[in-house]
Amino acid sequence: MRCVVMFSIRMDMRVILFLTLFTGLCIADSKGNLALNGMAVQSSLGHPQGDAQHAVDGNRDSDYKKESCTITKTEFNPWWRVDLGNVYSVSNVTITNRGDCCKDRLRGAQIRIGNKLDNNGNNNELAATILTAPNGTQTFSFESVNGRYVNIFLPGNDEILTLCEVEVFAVIDTPSYICGPRNLALGATAVQSSILSGAGAQRAVDGNRNSLFSLGSCSHTNADRDPWWRVDLGEKYKVTRVSITNIGDGSAARINGAQIRIGNSLENNGNNNELAVTVVSIPLGETKTFQFQPIKGRYVNIVIPGRNEYLHMCEVEVFSD
Template identity: 75%
Template sequence: MNSRMAIRVIVFLTLTGLCVADSKGNLALNAKAVQSSLGHPLGDAQHAVDGKRDSDYFKGSCTHTKTEFNPWWRVDLGNIYTVHSVTITNRGECCKERLKGAQIRVGNSLDNNGNDNELAATVLTVLDGTGTFSFEPVNGQYVNILLPGNDEILTLCEVEVFAGSPTQNLALGGTAVQSSTFDGLTAAQNAVDGNRNPNYISRSCSHTKMDKDPWWRVDLLEVYMVTRVSITNRGDCCAERINGAQIRIGNSLENNGNNNQLATTVVSIPSGDTKIFAFQPVKGRYVNIFIPGRNEYLTLCEVEVFNTRDPEGGDRMAIRVIVFLTLTGLCVADSKENLALHAKVVQSSTHNPLGAAQHAVDGNRNSDANKGSCSHTNSEFNPWWRVDLGNVYSVSNVTITNRGDCCKDRLKGAQIRIGNSLDNNGNNNALVATVLTVLGGTQTFSFEPVNGRYVNIFLPGNNEILTLCEVEVFAGNLALGATAVQSTTYPQSGPQNAVDGNRNSIFSRQSCSVTNGDRNPWWRVDLLEVYKITRVSITNRGDCCPERINGAQIRIGNSLENNGNNNQLAATVVSIPLGETQTFEFKPVRGRYVNIFIPGRNEYLTLCEVEVFSGE
């Protein structure tokens, strides 16, 4: 069974106040809209959410206020969403310049008609046609377009609002090449490393030599219907060099791919900014950035490529049901991905430009601090680093990559703290784990799920330096509440106990699964969809018999032959101490079924919790 027939039910448990919903579609479509005034009978506020991008005002699909002070338009999304982009279609047959300076504001307040909510983006140039404005995710129910000034008219021919996880960046980590390479800091691959740092010295920008017709190309490996490309321009100088660059997409490598279809042209990108170029779908495997007709340096600090899902593809029958169980207020969101990736981060101090806080969430586990992918504070009292997940999650695992080229011992004693408070910069939040030994490489810390928006790494002590080469944060146990079966069942110890979300390891509490003393006992959970599994956590029995789990195999795959026990071996349990939870990490294994299997002996298989995580 593949994902197209799957029904995913995501339950958001509402505990104290803020429910953040999830959506992949245009949230504004046909939603309730209002505006400051009605300047013309054809200019109703509702016209901007009718699903039509027709930019001819007289076709009756645009809004229009009176000439007034600070005109505004607002859409009510009907729920709180984590909004990450807004697409605006401007009037086309006249008056395009009127929209310049308009502000996009997102939030939950109706003070000043919603115009005091957080400023997410500004229309800085004359918008010709349709433009997409992407920004750091902002939680809100209301999206306002505010045009500050005297004697202004606000006209909008369509407003589209998008939230949830943005479509996957197809270029991330792809194979990139360029016409030439300026120096050792500026490889083509830097433009697809997931890091938007626009400073040349950060080693996260590609850079050609002064070529005639310079170009850069990424290979997506498969053919996609590409609809958007984001480019981050250099920020420390030379912003004008990108002007006139062409985005070309197709399947040919003739002329290095530069003869493929022209999708759009870059007029300009402000210094250090990221700009999204949206266009009609273009089918292709290769995406080129190409500056024709002049001698130029081509510098790209990040290129991101996005596609529209193929309506004939595997998701077309998928139904995503979001159930809100309103208990007392705070909605805990769901995720199967690394929540920290490219999230907003800060630290107590920054040693040098190579040690920016953002480097710890750039998706790169490179542990050589000189490669520009690690954070680094000054030597100070109680240094700290913090990531804002943008929402409240039930966090259960944090993965840390330590510096590898020197100084591994510095991280010993670091604390992982999670919560919703920024008192003491978040360092007073709940302590969930401590780095007790010298951490070599990458390690995952698992703990009882803790609800929180902020994850801090806090290193208590005098004259300490905190360096983090990657921090990954995970919530959303794939196995939680899923259907489980086992070879046999000992009384009051059904297989479902191992996926009930309770790590209580005492047998009498009836939260552990137990088989009889079977030959080759096994337990299996059905995830309903195929995932790339990278981690499984097992909680062992705590009141006796911890040695029974020794030698258990974790097997993952899509087959039910031999009850799933012939699927790929991902890891073997050597031992798990009495009552403890141990996380087993391995290279991604694709599968729907996860088995715990003890081969070759008669044994009781006891599992007090099994948690399954995907690295996707």
């Protein structure tokens, strides 16, 4: 699918530069805000109106009552994170603080950027520290940091983290700017043969590779005969590789023998589509990428044939290179 990236540069005049790529996650708007409508999560939900996604909705309104801000519970080291979908050379983060009250809550927060989800991403490189609570919207500039995840981390006891908008910008005029292959499965509709303890199929396409089942980011079926999981990419792609993150606090061997099947038919729930590769093993809690000759299809299935088994996965990523 052809994808167009648009951003503007101020030189002698404003210039709109169009960069056309055949693969890649594009900058989300004409200002180059990479976080806009990205997948956002936070350490807790302090109020139903304070969802993490509110900080990437494109709305800088700083009045919490208008439902465009996030809020965590009062806790130790609260955090918020956005997944940019790809690795970028991030150079600026713009934060809109709450304006109707409590602006000092943000004082001392850290902006951390990187590619790891250890400690929920809060161990990634420190890009900047918010020393003075922003009065409205403030941009923090720093030496470029390459990363997929941007965290706002507030260290301390009994802290509440509130954000009304977070905007992320990358270097766009040097080779360090990256726009790589995008994960076609991210946020797509997923289903599976059964659901154990509320661990639905959608958890495996939430953009979170955290491998601890107890933290709620892994899918899990019952001990079905030939258990399966399927994602609908929405249209046909020539799929060339699939990455699977195995569970980190269960049995690593359950995934052994799983088949990755790709195609356009829903016969037998999609499990009769073309076999791309068979999983021999994936170490506990690790991500393994399976590459193969391109297979064109809309549906990607993971199925364990021939036995009664639990199928659990913490993330499935699909790419068309």
